[in-house]
Structures are given as C-alpha cells and as structure tokens.
Amino acid sequence: MLDGDKFWESVQKRDNTFNGKFYYGVITTGIFCNPGCKTRLALRKNVRFFLTSQEAESAGFRACKKCNPKNSKLQIQDVIHELCRYIELNLAEVITLKEISKKSGYSAAHIQKAFITNIGVSPKAYQDGLRQKNFKNQLKTQTNVSKAIYQSGYSSTSRVYEKLGKNIGMTPNQYRKGGEEVLIFYGCATTSLGPTLIGATDKGICFLQFGEDKDALLVELHREFPNAKIVSMPRTSRSEFDNWMLALNDYLENKKKLASLPLDIRGTAFQLLVWRYLQTIPAGDVRSYTQVAQAIGKPRAVRAVASACARNNVGLLIPCHRVIRGDGGLAGYRWGIDHKRNLLEIESRK
Ligand SMILES: [Zn+2]
Known part of the structure; x- marks a missing residue:
C-alpha cells in the first residue's frame, strides 16, 4: 500500500494520464478506481493507493464499473478492438461517443482520435458502416424493407432513409432496384488531365474521371451506374459545376490545395x-x-x-x-x- 501526496493530487485532478500507473481504493465503498475516474471525490482519509489492480483486489476492493480499472493496462489497440466488438454486438443501440469514452476510461477526444488512427473512421462512422452492410445484406434476402431495417439495427425508418440518403444516395427501395430511380447530372470540361467528366446527384459528386475523350467517359459513367437516369447538367446547376471545375484547375495548376467538394459516394x-x-x-x-x-x-x-x-x-x-x-x-x-x-x-x- 502506498501513501503519497502526488497520487492524491492526480486523483483530485482526475488525471487520466496516470490510469494504469496506480489505483486508489475507497474504504467506505470498497471500490477501487483509476486516478482519472469521474466518480465523486472521496475523503482523503478513506483513500488507499495501490500499484496494481491485483493488489487492490487482494486488499478486498472491487473494480469500479465506471472506470473499469482492471482494463486500464490494455493497449489502446486492444481497447479499440474491444469497442469494435461491443459496437458489433450492440448494433441495435445508438452508442454515443460519450458512452464509448466512459466504457474505455479514455476521454472522448482521445478515443475518437485513437479510433480514427486504428480503424480509419470515427466510432460513429464505424457503426453506420456496419449497419449499412448489415442492411444491404438484409435487403437482398428480405422482401419487406421495414423488416430489413429493424433486423439490421436501425431503430426507426426515418433514420435509415436519412442515413442511407447521406451515404449511398439511394433510398432502400431504389437500392433494391439497382439504383434505377437515381438521377445523375453530368458535365464535362477540359483540365490539364484532359477531358474531365463530373457526375453528381443532388447530394454531391459520385463520379469524377478523366481520359482521352468525353464520349468514352460518358460510356464509363453509364457502365458504373447502369440503372441510373443520366442527364446533362441543367443550366441551374451549371454555376456549381463551374466552381468545381475551377477548384480542380486551381489545384492542378498548383495554385491552391484541393478544396473539399461535396461527395455522394456509393460502395460496399x-x-x-x-x-x-x-x-x-x-x-x-x-x-x-x-x-x-x-x-x-x-x-x-x-x-x-x-x-x-x-x-x-x-x-x-x-x-x-x-x-x-x-x-x-x-x-x-x-x-x-x-x-x-x-x-x-x-x-x-x-
Ligand atoms: Zn472508478
């Protein structure tokens, strides 16, 4: 058992950086915690310090459910993979960043960053991606769209339309039909890469390719979206299209970095x-x-x-x-x- 002002100071500050380095038990509750635990601060006289969770346990303390001190020595990769499993098993729930942060014992900002570093996407995008994959699989076997929605972990029909609209640009019924109701506008201009064709839905760019000639690019657009309705960019969208081309030119001529343009990407x-x-x-x-x-x-x-x-x-x-x-x-x-x-x-x- 240890006794130190330094330990007490980091408990008072709820300093996360000491998690896994020492633990403190509170004799009035019989629970031990990480220094960073957000639980109510105990009285100094009731606090005991330990260097390992095993020591705390053999002294009769139980691990806190909030900060999960027995897991604090896990590598962050392990924590992230554990969280992924948790998300996979609880797809029907909306799991917030706050909840994930609490579960892991790391701050929301830290866990968000670690997720992106290890998985490539945020926890939220990971959940969305899994749901969509699940949903697409369900759609192919289920004739009833509402049933597929519930079985894939979306809790309400409106949410799935909203989400799918944002991510694949097609409503579930359209997806079943191979995207036949999707409207894609296209426009072509010449950049330093040659004729460049942009295809866009009303949500964003879904196609940007360049090549030898415009006709070949248009064939490619039709090949990629065989069931979509493909029409030339209307006058009303022309200024937006011109802005996109301008952004591309500025980038290709090394004047500016590539602006982030609205995307409507579809894929597995x-x-x-x-x-x-x-x-x-x-x-x-x-x-x-x-x-x-x-x-x-x-x-x-x-x-x-x-x-x-x-x-x-x-x-x-x-x-x-x-x-x-x-x-x-x-x-x-x-x-x-x-x-x-x-x-x-x-x-x-x-
Ligand atoms: Zn705790």
Whole structure:
C-alpha cells in the first residue's frame, strides 16, 4: 500500500494520464478506481493507493464499473478492438461517443482520435458502416424493407432513409432496384488531365474521371451506374459545376490545395472504409497498400484495399493516387500511371 501526496493530487485532478500507473481504493465503498475516474471525490482519509489492480483486489476492493480499472493496462489497440466488438454486438443501440469514452476510461477526444488512427473512421462512422452492410445484406434476402431495417439495427425508418440518403444516395427501395430511380447530372470540361467528366446527384459528386475523350467517359459513367437516369447538367446547376471545375484547375495548376467538394459516394462497407481513409491522407503524403490495410484494421486485406482503390469512381477527391507500393513503386492507377506520377509530383511541391 502506498501513501503519497502526488497520487492524491492526480486523483483530485482526475488525471487520466496516470490510469494504469496506480489505483486508489475507497474504504467506505470498497471500490477501487483509476486516478482519472469521474466518480465523486472521496475523503482523503478513506483513500488507499495501490500499484496494481491485483493488489487492490487482494486488499478486498472491487473494480469500479465506471472506470473499469482492471482494463486500464490494455493497449489502446486492444481497447479499440474491444469497442469494435461491443459496437458489433450492440448494433441495435445508438452508442454515443460519450458512452464509448466512459466504457474505455479514455476521454472522448482521445478515443475518437485513437479510433480514427486504428480503424480509419470515427466510432460513429464505424457503426453506420456496419449497419449499412448489415442492411444491404438484409435487403437482398428480405422482401419487406421495414423488416430489413429493424433486423439490421436501425431503430426507426426515418433514420435509415436519412442515413442511407447521406451515404449511398439511394433510398432502400431504389437500392433494391439497382439504383434505377437515381438521377445523375453530368458535365464535362477540359483540365490539364484532359477531358474531365463530373457526375453528381443532388447530394454531391459520385463520379469524377478523366481520359482521352468525353464520349468514352460518358460510356464509363453509364457502365458504373447502369440503372441510373443520366442527364446533362441543367443550366441551374451549371454555376456549381463551374466552381468545381475551377477548384480542380486551381489545384492542378498548383495554385491552391484541393478544396473539399461535396461527395455522394456509393460502395460496399469495405470500399467506403478504404475511401474514407484515403481522404484523410494529406496531400504530399503517400501510404502503401499494406499501411492502408493496417490503418483500417484489416491488416490482411491488402489485395482488397488495392482493388477498392482501383474501383474508385471519384478520382482526385478520393485520393487513391496517394497509395503506392511498399517498396516505393507507383503501382497502378485507374487513369494511367503517368497521371499518378504527375499528381504526386504536384502535391510534393506544396
Ligand atoms: Zn472508478
């Protein structure tokens, strides 16, 4: 048993950085805690200090349910993976960042950051991604959309429409029909990459590709969205389209960094995981396929990461050009290796 002013000071401050380094038990409650526990401060005279949770337990104290002191020595990766399991098992619940933070014993900001570092997305995006994957699987076997919604862990119908609208741009019924009711506007302009075609729904850009000629790009747009209604950009959307092209030109001519434009991306849960992570790679940086796989928590899915990059429909804005081979080789690029080299060169100059 230890007795120290320094320990007491960090308990008074609820200093998280001491979690796992020592523990304190309160004799009036019989419970022991991490220094960072948010529970009501005990009287100094009732507090005992321990260096390990085992010592606290053998002195007759029980672990606090709030700060879970027995787990505080876990590596953050273990904590994150445990939280992922928890989310997977409780998909029907809305699990808030606050709840996750409490469960882990780390601050909300810390856990959010650790989640993004280890998994590639926030806890919320992770839940959304799982629900969508679940939901899409259910949709294919369930004829009743409402039933699929409940079975996939969405608690209300309006929420799922809202969420799916944001993430895949199609309502559940549209998805079942292969997206046939989705309206995609397209416009084409010339950038330094050649003819560049942008396709967008009313929610954002779903297609940005460049190539030899406009017609080939339009064929590609139809091939990617076989059931969508594809029409030329109406006059009313023209100024928005011009702004997007202007942003691309500024970036390609090395005048400005690439502005963040509205996206409406569609893909499998895995592809979305990869594509969202790619958006976090800063311009001028590169990652290897292996690093991406590790960052999204799927270290063995290196090949799947490469094919998700190759399936990217939104060039530049989802910067798949920032992923290269582990040995520094450029690997492939959907729009040609020369363009990839060129883009990386532009970005390395910034
Ligand atoms: Zn506690």
